[in-house]
Amino acid sequence: MTDVLLVAASQPQLGVLAGAVQKFRALGASVYLACAFDAKGCQEELDRLELDGYHQLPYGIGHLSTSTRRKLKKVPHSRRLWIQSRRNVWLRRHGLGAQQLVALDANAVYTVWRLAQYNTGAGASFGIAPALRALENPRVPGRPSAVATRRKALVPPPALLASDVRRQAKALPQTMLRTATARPVMRSSVGARLWRTALGAPGVPAKVRAALSRQVAEGMRWAGRPGGATLALTTAAGRISDRKIRTGLLDEAVKTELNKGIAPRALDRTVNELLASADEYYKAGDPAAAASTLDRALVLGFHRVVHIDQLSSPLAADPEAFSAPVHRSAVMKKIVEPRGRKTPAATPPADRPLRLLVTTSANDNFLKLILSHYEAHQGVEVRYLDLAASPAMKRLSWAGRRMIENRLGGDALYAEQVETLMRPHLDWADTVFLDWCVAPAVMLTTIDPGDTRIVVRLHSYEAFTRWPHLVDFSRVDDLVYVADHVQDLTTSLVPQLRGPQAPRTHMLDNAMDLSAFNRAKPADARFNLGLIGISQVAKDPLWAIDVLQRVRKADERYRLLLVGSDMDRKTSRATKDYLAEFEKQLAPLEESGAVVRLGPTDDVPSALTEIGTILSSSVREGCHVGLMEGAASAAVPVVRDWPFYAGREHSARTLYPEGWVVGSPEEAAKRILETTATEENWRNAGKLASEHALSAWDWPVVSRRFDKLLLGE
Numbered sequence: 181m182t183d184v185l186l187v188a189a190s191q192p193q194l195g196v197l198a199g200a201v202q203k204f205r206a207l208g209a210s211v212y213l214a215c216a217f218d219a220k221g222c223q224e225e226l227d228r229l230e231l232d233g234y235h236q237l238p239y240g241i242g243h244l245s246t247s248t249r250r251k252l253k254k255v256p257h258s259r260r261l262w263i264q265s266r267r268n269v270w271l272r273r274h275g276l277g278a279q280q281l282v283a284l285d286a287n288a289v290y291t292v293w294r295l296a297q298y299n300t301g302a303g304a305s306f307g308i309a310p311a312l313r314a315l316e317n318p319r320v321p322g323r324p325s326a327v328a329t330r331r332k333a334l335v336p337p338p339a340l341l342a343s344d345v346r347r348q349a350k351a352l353p354q355t356m357l358r359t360a361t362a363r364p365v366m367r368s369s370v371g372a373r374l375w376r377t378a379l380g381a382p383g384v385p386a387k388v389r390a391a392l393s394r395q396v397a398e399g400m401r402w403a404g405r406p407g408g409a410t411l412a413l414t415t416a417a418g419r420i421s422d423r424k425i426r427t428g429l430l431d432e433a434v435k436t437e438l439n440k441g442i443a444p445r446a447l448d449r450t451v452n453e454l455l456a457s458a459d460e461y462y463k464a465g466d467p468a469a470a471a472s473t474l475d476r477a478l479v480l481g482f483h484r485v486v487h488i489d490q491l492s493s494p495l496a497a498d499p500e501a502f503s504a505p506v507h508r509s510a511v512m513k514k515i516v517e518p519r520g521r522k523t524p525a526a527t528p529p530a531d532r533p534l535r536l537l538v539t540t541s542a543n544d545n546f547l548k549l550i551l552s553h554y555e556a557h558q559g560v561e562v563r564y565l566d567l568a569a570s571p572a573m574k575r576l577s578w579a580g581r582r583m584i585e586n587r588l589g590g591d592a593l594y595a596e597q598v599e600t601l602m603r604p605h606l607d608w609a610d611t612v613f614l615d616w617c618v619a620p621a622v623m624l625t626t627i628d629p630g631d632t633r634i635v636v637r638l639h640s641y642e643a644f645t646r647w648p649h650l651v652d653f654s655r656v657d658d659l660v661y662v663a664d665h666v667q668d669l670t671t672s673l674v675p676q677l678r679g680p681q682a683p684r685t686h687m688l689d690n691a692m693d694l695s696a697f698n699r700a701k702p703a704d705a706r707f708n709l710g711l712i713g714i715s716q717v718a719k720d721p722l723w724a725i726d727v728l729q730r731v732r733k734a735d736e737r738y739r740l741l742l743v744g745s746d747m748d749r750k751t752s753r754a755t756k757d758y759l760a761e762f763e764k765q766l767a768p769l770e771e772s773g774a775v776v777r778l779g780p781t782d783d784v785p786s787a788l789t790e791i792g793t794i795l796s797s798s799v800r801e802g803c804h805v806g807l808m809e810g811a812a813s814a815a816v817p818v819v820r821d822w823p824f825y826a827g828r829e830h831s832a833r834t835l836y837p838e839g840w841v842v843g844s845p846e847e848a849a850k851r852i853l854e855t856t857a858t859e860e861n862w863r864n865a866g867k868l869a870s871e872h873a874l875s876a877w878d879w880p881v882v883s884r885r886f887d888k889l890l891l892g893e
Contacts, residue, residue, distance in 0.1 A: 182209040182315065185278040185295075189239075189261050189287035191217045194225045197284070200308040201229050207315045212274050215239075216261050216288070237271060238264040262291045271295075278302055282311045379416040386420045390429055393417075397436065406440045409433075414446050423460070427453040434480055441753025443486045448505075451481045455509040462511040467590030470511050475581040478646035481506065487644040489717045489754035491799050495644060496824040499672035506649065507675050515587045518654030518681045525633035525657050528892055529610060533561045536890065537609035541577055541620050542568035546639070549691035549879055550613075550886065559891065565605060567620050573601055577620040583650060586626060599627050606632045611890060617642040617651065617659075625652035633657045635890070637688075640802030643670045654681040658889065660688050662802045664830035688885050690805055694812035694878040697785045698870055701792065701814060706862045707737040709852065710791030710815060712784065712806030713744045717758045723797035723820060723845060725765055725775075730849035732774060738852075739773065743787050743806075745780045788813035792862060793852050796832070800824035803835065812873035814866035816855045818848050837872055 184204050186197075204211045213234040219226060226234055241249045241260075252260050265271050275281065275295035281304045283292040289306050296304040305311040379393050393416030400409035413433035420426045430450040437444040444450070454477035461470035487493040495502045506512055528534050536554055538547060544566070554560040567573045576582075576598055585591040602624065606612070609632050614621055617638035624634065637660040642648055653659070653676050661667040664687060671677045709728060714721045721742065728740045749756040769775040781787050784806075788794075794810025796819040801807075804819075811817045817840045825831040826843075833841045842848045855865040875881065887893045 182207070182280065183274070183278040184209045184211045184280045184282060184311065184315075185214065185274045186211065186282045186284055187214045187216070187288040187292050187295075188284040189216045189257065189291075190285050191222060192284045194222065194229065197308075198229050200312070201231060203312055204315070205230075207312070209280070209315060212278070214265075214271055214274070216265065233274075235268075235270040235274075237261070237268060256290075257287045259290055261287060262294050265291060266294070275299060280305065280311050280314060282306075282308065284308075379412055380419055382419070384419070386422045386425050389416050389420060390425050393429060394432070397432070401436070406436055406442075409436050410445070423453065423457055427457050431476065431480070438480075438483055438485045439753060441485055441489070441755070441757050443490060444480075447480065447486065451477050452505055454480070455505060455512070459510045462514065462588060467585050467588035470588055471581050471585035471590065474509075474511050474515075475584055478506070478580075478649070482644065482646040484644075485752050485754050488641070489752045489758070491717065491720060491823070493644065493824065495673070496669065496800070499669055503649070503673045503675075511588065512649075515584060515650060516652075516676050518676065518679070519628075519652055520654045520681065521628050521630075523631045525629075526610065526631040533559050534891060535561050535563070535608055535610045537563050537565060537605055537612045538615070539565040539567060539605075539612060539620070540615040541574070541618070542566065543616060546690050547615055549693060549883075553691075553879075553883055553886070554890075563605075563608070570601075572597075576601065577623045580619060580622075580646075580650070583619075583622050583626060587650075595626050598623055602627065606630055611635060613637070613890065618645060618647040621656075622647055622650045622652075625655040629655055635660065636683075637662075638666065638670060639690075640666050640800065643673060648674050648677075651676075653677060653683050656683040658686060659683045660686045660889070662688065662690055663835055665825045665828060665832075665835070666802050668828065668830050669825070686889055688889065689877050689882050690803060691879055691882060691886070692805060692808060692812075692877055694809065694874055695880075697788055697809050697813040698874065699785060699789050699813065701789050701866070703859055705790050705792040705815075706856050706859055707735070707739060708791050709738060709740045709793045709795055709818075710788065710810060711740065711742050711744075711795050711797060712788075712810060714742055715745045715747055717747065717755055718798055718800050720797050720799050720820075722758075722762055722765065724795050725762075725769070726845040727795065727797070727818075727848045727852070728769070728774065730845055731852050734849075734853055736774075740769075740775045741787075741791055742775065742777045743779075743781060743784065784809060785813065788815060791815045792856060792866070793818055795848075796820055796822075798822055801832070808873055808877050811869040812878070814863070814870040816852070816862065816865045817869050818842060818851055820848070840869075 201211050210232040213226070213229075213231050214237050215226075215234055216237040216239045218239065219234065219236045239261075241252050241264075244252070252263065255263065276299050278299065279302055281292045281295050281299070281302050283289040283304075283306045286306075292304050292306075296302060303311070303314045305314065379389060379396060384392075393412050396412040397409035400406070400412055410433045413429045413436070417426045417429040417433070420429070427450070430446055430453055433446050434444040434450045454473050458470045458473040458477060461467075461473060482495075487495050507516070538551055538554075540547060551562065551564060554562045567577045576594070579594065582591050582594040586594040606629055611633040612624070612629070612635065614624060614634070614636045617636050621636050634656050635658040636651075636656050638648070639662055643666060648670060653674075659677070659682075661670070667685060667687070676682065709724070709731070711719070711721060711724050713719055724740060728738065731738045747755050747759045747762075749759050766775055770777065778787055788810055791810060791813070792815055794807055794813070794815035794817050796804050796807040796817070798804060798820065800822050807817060807819060817836065819832050819836055819841045821841050821843050822832045839851075842851055854861070856862045
């Protein structure tokens with residue numbers, strides 16, 4: 181015989197309960213009821229239920245001492261019931277002897293949960309329906325026990341308990357909620373499922389539901405269950421019609437997962453809600469609110485945890501589909517309206533040197549050769565402007581929300597401030613060369629450049645950010661890419677680059693002095709694989725570890741040399757998690773000498789003399805300078821077919837010569853073993869790679885292409 185103990189903190193709907201008792205009896209169960217309400221007031225109705233027994237539990241506090249009443253008033257009703265009843269002999273006997281414990285209302289759940297901690301063999305349910313299901317499905321060999329199944333299913337029937345949940349949610353102040361959603365409760369399936377289900381109960385006012393969901397999410401996070409926190413917020417959001425409240429909850433849910441380095445499950449839904457809200461604010465004539473909301477949508481939609489600190493990205497999988505919702509929004513259509521320029525860019529002067537303003541914000545990694553070349557050029561007068569060096573310019577050049585608001589017709593002061601700071605530079609320059617198509621490009625196109633020519637260079641990283649979507653490309657004359665596959669991706673993402681007012685496009689390799697890398701290598705370098713740059717998740721050095729382990733199965737002389745700084749674990753949780761796995765796999769290899777970390781160096785050419793095979797293990801690259809430098813040094817190039825671009829019209833296979841690119845670690849290991857089988861093979865393969873690198877990418881070759889772009893020569 182199965183014993184079922186029902187616990188009710190408030191009087192249940194006795195008509196509904198009568199039917200439930202009959203169903204329990206039909207399943208061969210004895211049914212007992214613990215009443216934490218006035219049982220005498222409904223004794224006749226209780227007798228008609230034909231229970232096997234019921235018992236009156238303490239339900240009031242008027243008979244207690246003043247100090248005890250004062251203490252009990254500070255705890256939630258759910259815990260108050262347990263505190264008053266935990267020593268009750270009848271409850272303890274039936275609670276420990278029952279095979280199924282059932283809470284009939286939310287205030288009874290804590291008591292049932294505590295009983296289940298002592299009676300570990302019993303099932304625990306919130307509501308009649310899951311308890312009946314548990315009894316109807318006895319254990320099947322090879323499957324989890326009915327008890328195990330029941331203990332996972334603490335789901336209340338909304339029709340029966342909605343009014344109770346609604347009443348509770350309204351009554352519980354914050355201090356009580358914190359107690360009811362504390363770590364021990366949220367760590368258990370009973371407590372966690374109880375509160376998640378309560379959040380979806382019908383009839384709860386939106387503000388109450390939102391406040392409750394935030395408190396539940398906080399308890400989940402305290403209990404180390406971020407997934408539960410997200411589910412609590414999204415569950416509540418799904419039952420709220422007020423867009424502002426709903427969007428706020430979804431935003432918090434997404435933020436919870438981003439902080440854990442996880443690509444959020446509700447990201448698309450949240451971004452779409454934010455875009456709809458931005459449209460509503462814009463139509464209502466509130467550009468400030470529209471700008472703030474759109475800015476948030478773009479920050480989340482193009483968050484680095486989703487696209488940059490992962491080994492895959494929905495943006496790369498289907499670029500047009502990914503960005504389409506953004507560009508369908510009314511507010512975004514207003515943002516990207518081309519404003520053009522009053523005067524076309526002037527032709528280069530014939531009677532004096534060209535005035536060239538080279539500018540960026542902090543990152544001048546790819547400008548040094550360009551600057552030195554034109555500083556020594558008799559036909560060019562150069563100025564260099566680092567926008568990050570001036571606090572005022574730095575604030576303006578990265579003020580995304582203000583840029584958007586200005587485009588929507590608000591914050592006229594922003595454009596005035598940009599005009600004041602940038603006009604002297606624009607009036608001086610004939611041509612502006614802006615490196616990196618990020619926030620400063622948006623700032624610069626906020627104002628009419630006059631007859632100054634604007635040239636912007638986009639590398640690869642920018643395509644995975646929100647900034648190209650905000651640039652007014654009708655005010656950009658020339659857009660420079662570093663590779664065809666980057667242009668393909670960016671053009672697919674940004675509709676204004678496909679329109680009639682799109683800028684002229686050019687393909688220019690990065691400025692690299694590759695002749696400095698062509699140095700003699702010792703014979704034993706043949707067995708050294710090298711990876712230049714491991715500071716980002718996108719470099720995926722674990723792929724290189726896989727390749728190393730495969731070649732070492734054939735010959736343990738092979739080693740891997742890592743050149744460059746380690747990843748910064750503070751960048752994001754996703755980076756921290758990847759780095760932890762990398763360090764775990766690296767430790768035994770370092771200890772055995774199979775991997776050597778050389779760390780950062782200012783003398784990469786010297787480091788490359790010890791490397792016989794140069795790897796590109798990345799999931800995405802623009803052109804991978806480190807690989808090109810390695811090839812110039814006569815190291816044999818082995819390039820992963822970068823997954824973000826593999827199989828497309830342009831990819832690593834169209835950027836590099838045939839034979840350099842491999843589709844898997846197995847192919848990489850095979851190429852390495854074949855090209856390094858003998859010293860002669862290795863040196864011949866390295867010589868061919870060096871000749872190609874120097875003839876295609878060395879600065880004397882590339883500089884002529886820059887001269888043609890900037891000087892028309």
